Amino acid sequence: MPDADTRPRVVFMGTPEFAVPTLRLFAASVDLAAVVTQPDRPSGRGRKLTPSPVKVEAEVLGVPVHQPERARAGEFVGLLADMAPDVIAIVAYGQILPRSILDIPAHGCLNVHPSLLPSYRGAAPIQWALWNGDEQTGVTIMQIDEGEDTGPIVRQETTAIEPTETAPELMARLAGIGAEMLCDVILRLPAEGLTLTPQDTAAATHAPKFTREMGVVDWTLPAHAIHNRYRACVPWPGAQAFLPGREPLRLKRCEPTGRDVARRPGAIVVEDGRMFAQTGQGSLEVTRVQPDNRAEMDVAGYLNGLRGDVPEAFELA
DSSP, X not given: OOOTTTSOEEEEEEOSGGGHHHHHHHHHHSEEEEEEOOOOEEETTTTEEEOOHHHHXXXXXXXXXXXXXXXXXXXXXXXXXXXXXXXXXXXXXXXXXXXXXXXXXXXXXXXXXXXXXXXXXXXXXXXXXXXXXXXXXEEEEEEOOXXXXXXXXXXXXXXXXXXXXXXXXXXXXXXXXXXXXXXXXXXXXXXXXXOOBOOOGGGOOBOOOOOGGGGBOOTTSBHHHHHHHHHHTTTTTOEEEOOTTSOOXXXXXXXXXXXXXXXXXXXXXXXXXXXXXXXXXXEEEEEEEEETTSOOEEHHHHHHHHTTOOOSBXXXX
């Protein structure tokens, strides 16, 4: 680790839990001038003002915190310039930065993006990688420009996606990988600078935010495709199925079985207290569910509550 006199001076900008591992590493390794995060927002049923995970961690670490409503406001841009950072590090901050900020640090603004750019530019790269059944993904360190995830690449690392990994699990793993990568890149800046590789725009794909409708299970798809979508939709919008005349049912845990249990997609088969649903190809075993406005439970408890009145099939989307 560089001595205190040669450590890069960094302003960190981030908001959600995904950004916290990077902040923790920075606090122990760089000259961390300040943390910038989103303003406290109403959250929960009581709509209580709640700080971001990054703000909570920064206060524990004793780092100054700034929460501009608009980062592009002239007063805040001037404040950043006065800090004279060597680099601004950004991890899921949540606002688009103007050229007036991008030009402040000598080494620009560096960002952690949880995909192998130019694949999955946008807000939901982890979810789309799972939705599409990708077997690998990775993390890109890029220098931000004024486009959406279009800036030049500094470094990339690839990692396999586990077959049962859900979005929160993969997100936590990529957060750790990205933290190590970005910290290493920045610590090497005084001696090595940056090597920038332009993205191949022709190969770009996009990863827009998920919608609530994407959680509705399409039983005509193969079991492995439904399982991939379930993994992508954890925790939101959640995989949601519908039973005739009953409340929606969230599938909280399921897995493909590799066998058919009926001819009709959506058909429900109960065997020895276990619940299977036929798909367009193969079946899913559903092991945990959450009825609408009720607590999550294992499927045995759910079936007991039905008292033998198990519907023949889920409704088709």
